[in-house]
Amino acid sequence: MSNPNRPNLPDRIIWLERAVLVGDCVSQMLYGILFLVFAQIIYTLAIRPRQSGPRKWPLIAYTILLFVLCSVYNCMNLNSLRLMFVDNRMKPGGPTAYALSEYGKPITVIPNACAIVGDWLAAGFLLYRCMVIFHMKFYIVAVPILMYLGSVATGCLVLYRSSRPGAHLWTKTTVDFGVPYFSLSVALNVLITMMISIRLLMFRHSLRKALGPQAMSVPYASIAAMLIESSALYAGISLIFIGGYGAKSVVSNMFLPNMVMAQFLAPMLIILRVAQRRAWDSKTATTAPMTALNFNKASPGAHHHAHTHTDYTEDQNEKFDSLPNVQLKFKQSDGSYGDSTTQFTNSTRTQA
Numbered sequence: 001m002s003n004p005n006r007p008n009l010p011d012r013i014i015w016l017e018r019a020v021l022v023g024d025c026v027s028q029m030l031y032g033i034l035f036l037v038f039a040q041i042i043y044t045l046a047i048r049p050r051q052s053g054p055r056k057w058p059l060i061a062y063t064i065l066l067f068v069l070c071s072v073y074n075c076m077n078l079n080s081l082r083l084m085f086v087d088n089r090m091k092p093g094g095p096t097a098y099a100l101s102e103y104g105k106p107i108t109v110i111p112n113a114c115a116i117v118g119d120w121l122a123a124g125f126l127l128y129r130c131m132v133i134f135h136m137k138f139y140i141v142a143v144p145i146l147m148y149l150g151s152v153a154t155g156c157l158v159l160y161r162s163s164r165p166g167a168h169l170w171t172k173t174t175v176d177f178g179v180p181y182f183s184l185s186v187a188l189n190v191l192i193t194m195m196i197s198i199r200l201l202m203f204r205h206s207l208r209k210a211l212g213p214q215a216m217s218v219p220y221a222s223i224a225a226m227l228i229e230s231s232a233l234y235a236g237i238s239l240i241f242i243g244g245y246g247a248k249s250v251v252s253n254m255f256l257p258n259m260v261m262a263q264f265l266a267p268m269l270i271i272l273r274v275a276q277r278r279a280w281d282s283k284t285a286t287t288a289p290m291t292a293l294n295f296n297k298a299s300p301g302a303h304h305h306a307h308t309h310t311d312y313t314e315d316q317n318e319k320f321d322s323l324p325n326v327q328l329k330f331k332q333s334d335g336s337y338g339d340s341t342t343q344f345t346n347s348t349r350t351q352a
Helices: 011-047 057-087 094-101 108-135 142-162 174-215 223-229 234-248 251-275 315-321
Strands: 292-295 307-311 325-331 337-343
Touching: 011 057, 011 094, 057 094, 057 108, 057 174, 057 251, 094 234, 108 251, 142 174, 142 292, 174 251, 234 251
Parallel strands: none
Antiparallel strands: 292 307, 325 337
16 A cells, blocks of 8 residues: 655665664664663773772773764764754755765764774774783784774775765765775674684683583683674674675665664773673683682591682672782692692682
């Protein structure tokens, strides 16, 4: 049944406007999640830093910068949506024609710049996390570093081309640079995701062999940790977007704002794990398998036997952060005593 109130516009334009509206609405849910994560990070790192150690001002500044860029992008994008569908809906060609005619003006250029700069910051942070997980071995991340530099260069060209009079993100001159930019950005994120995931899977396998079922209680060995540390959400949405953008499909308009939100959200989730002291650092692979020595109280004359277990509560972490090296003597079967020196870290504890 035909709709008598349907605008006299081609089907593709109608579907394009639907995609824009749905994509922006869904992106607001991601922004709400991002706001909650941001508030939790600031509370943990700045307002109540006892559980996360000394205030980490570089992380706080980086988080605030990400949130400001994301908020500017979101607010100006919503304002553009209002102007499209409310204030200028009767413009010849419909809301889409109005949006494209305004593409080279500050109302569109500023949020686009925020999105591209945010992409650089997010990708740079993920690249840094990859370097941390691989113990700062630059030769392992040489290819991702080159891809990152290429992404920055093509991103500048995309912003310049799309901001020229009469141009927009979907004109041919912009697409010629847009496809390489988004392809490099997506490829970089997929590559980093794969590298981090493989590294964490190998670490998870090693823990399971060493500790058995208790290994799953280690905060950086869970499936959720892998998905967050590897930024799988960002990589997944980016893949869908670049497929639609390269094919000039309206689907790309639905995923564009969500990709931007995901690129801001991904590093914030990692920072939240850092604030909660649950993120991987450069010493994780060497210290995490060390579990605490728990001594059972035995009857007089009985030997003390040690067994291992894993416990990672934050309150106990604080108590044992400052413990020194402890020398333990074990009575062996031949009656002699063997020495064992244990360094207590924030991932280990003892019970008498």
